[in-house]
Structure formats: structure tokens, C-alpha cells
Amino acid sequence: MAKIPNLTRLELPIMDALWAGGALSIREIPQSFPSEKRPAYTTVQTMVYRLEGKKVVHRLKKISNAHIFEALVSRQAAQRRLIDDFLARFGGKAQPVMAQLIETGRLSLKDIEDAESTLRRLAKQGKQP
Amino acid sequence: MAKIPNLTRLELPIMDALWAGGALSIREIPQSFPSEKRPAYTTVQTMVYRLEGKKVVHRLKKISNAHIFEALVSRQAAQRRLIDDFLARFGGKAQPVMAQLIETGRLSLKDIEDAESTLRRLAKQGKQP
DNA sequence: CGCACTCTCCTACATAAGTCATAGACTCTA
DNA sequence: TAGAGTCTATGACTTATGTAGGAGAGTGCG
Known part of the structure; x- marks a missing residue:
């Protein structure tokens, strides 16, 4: 089974x-970057080649x-x-991550409630291996 | 105000x-690493010096x-x-992070419930700046 | 066909992070 | 005070990531 590497800051976008996009040429990839942060064509190319080397x-x-x-x-x-x-x-x-998210206001009550209902549903389906 | 840098894999521990520990000598720091993963004394030293450079x-x-x-x-x-x-x-x-945590079973119902009560409490205190 | 254009491939370089060895300064005890 | 032991300071090397230029091959239009 393929071991998935940790994608970096640039690899992820x-x-x-x-x-x-499904399947793209190098040329099409940088187009999804906001123009201020768009890396050069060959920069993207290098990263794609490296991702290829990692079988990603x-x-x-x-x-x-x-x-x-x-x-x-x-x-x-x-x-x-x-x-x-x-x-x-x-x-x-x-x-601890949850605690931080809450303290810094990045989780709304709705987020939590959604999470809770999802979790209850999964539990009911016996989704615990 | 101090700009806190992103601490890396080794910097964090x-x-x-x-x-x-409050305040420690270099010598004491690696002691908190499990012995299999304990970096050399000078490795810790280098990292501490770099953290010092970053004002951390x-x-x-x-x-x-x-x-x-x-x-x-x-x-x-x-x-x-x-x-x-x-x-x-x-x-x-x-x-999306929450969703992943739930789907991969790393959040228990109790975690969520705790989060929810914390959030409700904060909301009641009007903790929104 | 030939030229303009595009894309690939290769090379290169900078910075950050992790890793540690070694030399020499310093301290403490016998 | 002299030796043993501890720390500091410095330098060095490796890998990963981000960044990109330039040469040359391939494609398609006029």
C-alpha cells in the first residue's frame, strides 16, 4: 500500500x-493560485516532478x-x-487542539453540534474497528 | 510585540x-526525551541557541x-x-479538520461534549472581543 | 518547410532544520 | 594548584523545500 507523504506548504495547493481539476497539465496548475502568490511555471513543474517521485x-x-x-x-x-x-x-x-480552537473562537457552536451528531450517527452504526 | 515563530518538530519538545521545567540547563533538556529518541547533547544545544536567536x-x-x-x-x-x-x-x-478527526475516531463523544459545554460557558460570559 | 511558441528536462542555488564532533574555556575537588 | 570533568562556542554536513533560469526538443501554423 502506498505510503502517503506529508504534503508541504506548496505541494498541498x-x-x-x-x-x-481531475487531470491537468503543468500550465494549468498555477492558474488556481491567486495571482499575487502564483509561483513560476518551473517552480510548479519542479514540485510536480517531486510529487511524481513520491508517487503522489x-x-x-x-x-x-x-x-x-x-x-x-x-x-x-x-x-x-x-x-x-x-x-x-x-x-x-x-x-488540546480542540481546546485551542475553542479558546481562539475558531469553532462555532454549530460546528460542535454538527460534529456531535455526526459522531453519534457513526457510533450507532458501530463504526469502531 | 513578539512574533512567535512556528516551532518545529524538534523545537517543540x-x-x-x-x-x-521552568528554567533548565542544556543538560537537563534531553532528559525529558524517551531514551530511544533522545538527540545528542549538542543537537539540543544547537536548537536552543537557534531558539534564542528567534527570541523564544x-x-x-x-x-x-x-x-x-x-x-x-x-x-x-x-x-x-x-x-x-x-x-x-x-x-x-x-x-474540515474536525471532520477528519471524527472520521478517524480521534475525537470521542466526551471530547465533543466537553468542548460544547466550554463553548457555551464562554459564550455566556460574552467572551467575544 | 521553417519559424515561433510551448513544454520538458536539467541544473542550480538559498534557506531551514536536524544532526553532531571537536576544541578550548571554565569550575571544582583533592 | 593541577587534573578531571563539564559547558560553551563554533563549524560542518545532510536532507527537504522553495525558487527559478536556460537549453533544447516537439508541435503546429502560415
């Missing part, structure tokens, strides 16, 4: 473009002289990896 | 030691020939910075 994307086909790249890992899986890694810094516990 | 710690005093270092930023503030940065990768929204 590149993958976002691929997740959203691959060349799906070639149109004219341009390669078309496609994501090989799901957004879900990549996000999970990211979150796992992040949580590890807090001893693997979600609680 | 070093700061943890200082937060927990400072030399409180000198005991005999050893410097005693102390944290200059609170755990709270450092964690907030870390979380802000992390959330930025998800468009600044906590919701």
Missing part, C-alpha cells in the same frame, strides 16, 4: 488543483507535447496524513 | 521541557559554568501559532 501524482497521458498529471492519492488520505502528523506534535491527542 | 528562549542566569535557559513565550501562544498555521492549510477553516 498543487494537489488541490489536481483534486479539483503520475503522468496520465500526453496531449500534444504536454504531459497531463493526475493525483494518485485522495484528498481524504492526504489530509488524514497531515492531521495525524500534526496531532503527533500534541502527543497524538486531539483534545 | 524542547520548549515543552522548558515549559514544564533566553539565558536567565548562569549557575557555575552552565547557562540556564527559560522560555520567553507561553505554551498557549506557541500552540496557537502552530494551530493557526496548520489551519491555514485548510483554508483557515476548522471544519
Whole structure:
């Protein structure tokens, strides 16, 4: 099974473009960046090549002289990896992170209520392996 | 006002030691690492010096020939910075992170309930600046 | 066909982070 | 005071990431 690496600051928005766009040429990827933060064409190219080396994307086909790249890992899986890694810094516990989110007002009551109902639903389905 | 940098993988446990211990010599810091993952003395030293350069710690005093270092930023503030940065990768929204935490079973119902009561309490106190 | 354009491929460089060894200054005890 | 032991200070190396230029191959229009 593929080991998903932790996507970096720049890799993530590149993958976002691929997740959203399905399969894109290098040229199309930087277009999803806000123009002030848009990296150079070859910068994106380098990152895509490196993502390819990490087996996170691959060349799906070639149109004219341009390669078309496609994501090989799901957004879900990549996000999970990211979150796992992040949580590890807090001893693997979600609680301190939650506490921070609440104290700094980034979680609304509705967010929590939604979370609660989702959790109850999952529990009812016996989703605990 | 001090700009708190994003503490890295190794910097964070070093700061943890200082937060927990109050003020420590270099020698004492690696002791809080599990022995399998304990970095060399000078590795810790380098990191502490760099943290000093970033104004995150400072030399409180000198005991005999050893410097005693102390944290200059609170755990709270450092964690907030870390979380802000992390959330930025998800468009600044906590919701997708919550969803992941729930789906991967890292948030218990109790965690959520605690969060909810905390949030209600804060709301009642009108804690919105 | 030939030229303009696009894309690939390779190379390069800077900074940050993690890793540690070594030399020499300092301290304390016998 | 002299030796043993401890710390500091400094330098060095590696890997990862972000950044991009330039040469040359490939494509398609006029």
C-alpha cells in the first residue's frame, strides 16, 4: 500500500488543483493560485516532478507535447496524513487542539453540534474497528 | 510585540521541557526525551541557541559554568501559532479538520461534549472581543 | 518547410532544520 | 594548584523545500 507523504506548504495547493481539476497539465496548475502568490511555471513543474517521485501524482497521458498529471492519492488520505502528523506534535491527542480552537473562537457552536451528531450517527452504526 | 515563530518538530519538545521545567540547563533538556529518541547533547544545544536567536528562549542566569535557559513565550501562544498555521492549510477553516478527526475516531463523544459545554460557558460570559 | 511558441528536462542555488564532533574555556575537588 | 570533568562556542554536513533560469526538443501554423 502506498505510503502517503506529508504534503508541504506548496505541494498541498498543487494537489488541490489536481483534486479539483481531475487531470491537468503543468500550465494549468498555477492558474488556481491567486495571482499575487502564483509561483513560476518551473517552480510548479519542479514540485510536480517531486510529487511524481513520491508517487503522489503520475503522468496520465500526453496531449500534444504536454504531459497531463493526475493525483494518485485522495484528498481524504492526504489530509488524514497531515492531521495525524500534526496531532503527533500534541502527543497524538486531539483534545488540546480542540481546546485551542475553542479558546481562539475558531469553532462555532454549530460546528460542535454538527460534529456531535455526526459522531453519534457513526457510533450507532458501530463504526469502531 | 513578539512574533512567535512556528516551532518545529524538534523545537517543540524542547520548549515543552522548558515549559514544564521552568528554567533548565542544556543538560537537563534531553532528559525529558524517551531514551530511544533522545538527540545528542549538542543537537539540543544547537536548537536552543537557534531558539534564542528567534527570541523564544533566553539565558536567565548562569549557575557555575552552565547557562540556564527559560522560555520567553507561553505554551498557549506557541500552540496557537502552530494551530493557526496548520489551519491555514485548510483554508483557515476548522471544519474540515474536525471532520477528519471524527472520521478517524480521534475525537470521542466526551471530547465533543466537553468542548460544547466550554463553548457555551464562554459564550455566556460574552467572551467575544 | 521553417519559424515561433510551448513544454520538458536539467541544473542550480538559498534557506531551514536536524544532526553532531571537536576544541578550548571554565569550575571544582583533592 | 593541577587534573578531571563539564559547558560553551563554533563549524560542518545532510536532507527537504522553495525558487527559478536556460537549453533544447516537439508541435503546429502560415
